[in-house]
Amino acid sequence: xxxxxxxxxxxxxxxxxxxxxxLGAAVFFLVSRRDVARAYRTSVTVxxxxxxxxxxxxxxxxxxxxSAYGVAGGVATPSGEIFNxxxxxxxxxxxxxxxxxxxILVMGLVSARRRSLLxxxxxxxxxxxxxxxxxxxxxxxxxxxxWWGLAMIPFVYILFVLFGEVSKVIQDQPIEVQPLFRVVRxxxxxxxxxxxxxxxxxxxxxxxxxxxxxENIGYAVADLTAKAGYGLVIFLIAKRKSELER
Amino acid sequence: xxxxxxxxxxxxxxxxxxxxxxLGAAVFFLVSRRDVARAYRTSVTVxxxxxxxxxxxxxxxxxxxxSAYGVAGGVATPSGEIFNxxxxxxxxxxxxxxxxxxxILVMGLVSARRRSLLxxxxxxxxxxxxxxxxxxxxxxxxxxxxWWGLAMIPFVYILFVLFGEVSKVIQDQPIEVQPLFRVVRxxxxxxxxxxxxxxxxxxxxxxxxxxxxxENIGYAVADLTAKAGYGLVIFLIAKRKSELER
Ligand SMILES: CC1=C(/C=C/C(C)=C/C=C/C(C)=C/C=O)C(C)(C)CCC1
Ligand SMILES: CC1=C(/C=C/C(C)=C/C=C/C(C)=C/C=O)C(C)(C)CCC1
Numbered sequence: 436x437x438x439x440x441x442x443x444x445x446x447x448x449x450x451x452x453x454x455x456x457x458l459g460a461a462v463f464f465l466v467s468r469r470d471v472a473r474a475y476r477t478s479v480t481v482x483x484x485x486x487x488x489x490x491x492x493x494x495x496x497x498x499x500x501x502s503a504y505g506v507a508g509g510v511a512t513p514s515g516e517i518f519n520x521x522x523x524x525x526x527x528x529x530x531x532x533x534x535x536x537x538x539i540l541v542m543g544l545v546s547a548r549r550r551s552l553l554x555x556x557x558x559x560x561x562x563x564x565x566x567x568x569x570x571x572x573x574x575x576x577x578x579x580x581x582w583w584g585l586a587m588i589p590f591v592y593i594l595f596v597l598f599g600e601v602s603k604v605i606q607d608q609p610i611e612v613q614p615l616f617r618v619v620r621x622x623x624x625x626x627x628x629x630x631x632x633x634x635x636x637x638x639x640x641x642x643x644x645x646x647x648x649x650e651n652i653g654y655a656v657a658d659l660t661a662k663a664g665y666g667l668v669i670f671l672i673a674k675r676k677s678e679l680e681r
Numbered sequence: 682x683x684x685x686x687x688x689x690x691x692x693x694x695x696x697x698x699x700x701x702x703x704l705g706a707a708v709f710f711l712v713s714r715r716d717v718a719r720a721y722r723t724s725v726t727v728x729x730x731x732x733x734x735x736x737x738x739x740x741x742x743x744x745x746x747x748s749a750y751g752v753a754g755g756v757a758t759p760s761g762e763i764f765n766x767x768x769x770x771x772x773x774x775x776x777x778x779x780x781x782x783x784x785i786l787v788m789g790l791v792s793a794r795r796r797s798l799l800x801x802x803x804x805x806x807x808x809x810x811x812x813x814x815x816x817x818x819x820x821x822x823x824x825x826x827x828w829w830g831l832a833m834i835p836f837v838y839i840l841f842v843l844f845g846e847v848s849k850v851i852q853d854q855p856i857e858v859q860p861l862f863r864v865v866r867x868x869x870x871x872x873x874x875x876x877x878x879x880x881x882x883x884x885x886x887x888x889x890x891x892x893x894x895x896e897n898i899g900y901a902v903a904d905l906t907a908k909a910g911y912g913l914v915i916f917l918i919a920k921r922k923s924e925l926e927r
Contacts, residue, residue: 528698529702529705
């Protein structure tokens with residue numbers, strides 16, 4: 436749709452803000468990984484890898500958005516080029532399993548338990564993203580609702596298992612990191628909830644500038660917290676645990 | 682051929698996904714190499730180098746694919762520019778020998794044995810790629826089959842020797858890494874098989890959008906597993922061995 440040039444600028448600037456944050460987060464995690472004990476280092480490395488991948492995708496999304504509109508006289512008009520939002524799905528299919536891995540590694544579980552969690556959660560994460568994707572490609576509202584509903588099944592399963600697992604593990608963690616694990620537990624559910632909601636904006640509000648802005652700013656906030664913010668908490672847990680074990 | 686804009690998007694997104702994965706894998710391997718003992722560090726470094734090279738080639742393939750089509754009104758029409766698939770061969774000619782090197786280094790063989798394997802496998806890898814290349818350039822089906830058949834000879838030889846060597850070496854490895862070597866052995870055969878099959882799609886299905894999609898997604902999956910997935914297993918072997926020796 437035609438959107439106001441203000442809406443266009445706000446979205447464009449939000450994309451740029453997220454890119455810059457991920458760039459900074461990437462440098463932070465990759466440089467700081469050596470400050471934590473060997474046992475938690477891979478977890479922090481994965482935090483870094485996730486934001487590198489996310490930075491790349493935001494760069495692409497930013498460029499794709501800019502080329503999809505021509506701005507003139509206070510109005511941004513579609514240029515004919517596609518605004519390729521599917522980059523988000525390409526991002527999630529890589530980063531969601533990695534976010535699960537980060538958390539599992541920093542919990543310091545015994546390897547059999549770790550393996551069992553990975554074998555359940557990673558396929559569920561793939562299924563969730565793969566089931567959301569056809570709805571993203573479609574322009575038919577019924578189809579979009581259908582795939583949304585199907586993707587919600589693995590979504591609920593993942594959150595349920597992760598929340599339960601963190602809750603179980605909290606008791607075994609050193610008292611000093613228990614509050615951080617409580618933060619992770621809430622952050623997981625709170626930030627992941629953004630995604631299925633942001634997905635619904637264009638369905639509920641139709642093809643308008645407002646829906647476009649809400650959807651993309653919703654995803655931007657969610658991506659920042661679910662990747663950089665969450666990574667920071669993982670790093671803090673790793674650091675605290677390293678100090679305790681030293 | 683004209684292809685639908687959905688097919689175009691799916692292929693474009695697959696290229697981007699692979700690029701992003703290699704970028705993430707490169708950061709991971711290059712940063713994590715210091716987490717393994719000196720004896721296995723070169724092996725992990727080579728894993729990083731392979732995915733850097735592969736990321737570069739996927740960037741080129743992505744750009745070449747985009748410039749080869751113009752998308753309008755739900756159809757992607759050839760723009761007249763060539764979709765340069767030969768980048769793949771340029772990639773393989775560098776990375777296939779390096780993949781062989783990674784594996785040989787992490788096995789920790791005595792140096793005479795290592796040398797003998799390299800002298801047999803590296804030339805065979807060159808021959809395999811070089812023999813496949815004329816078939817890729819040709820548009821004549823008989824010519825394509827001919828070079829495919831010739832390239833299959835070194836292909837079978839390489840897999841035969843590598844599979845045999847890994848099988849022989851497994852007994853001498855610490856019990857803790859034997860399952861990982863078994864994964865490598867299967868992964869090698871399973872992922873490498875994709876290549877001669879993906880090559881055949883355009884020959885068997887003709888010059889269609891479906892053949893283009895299957896060929897490129899086939900290669901994408903194969904590249905991801907043969908480079909990043911395989912590198913990850915090499916890294917895990919190196920890490921486990923380092924811990925055992927510490
Ligand atoms: C349930 C659901 C979805 C959930 C997506 C989620 C939960 C994505 C999480 C992404 C994260 C955590 C990225 C952070 O890096 C989709 C695919 C939008 C489709 C509609 C239904
Ligand atoms: C047998 C055969 C081929 C084999 C290619 C292979 C086996 C490539 C492997 C590439 C890898 C492992 C890359 C990963 O980084 C070609 C050249 C397609 C030509 C047709 C016959």
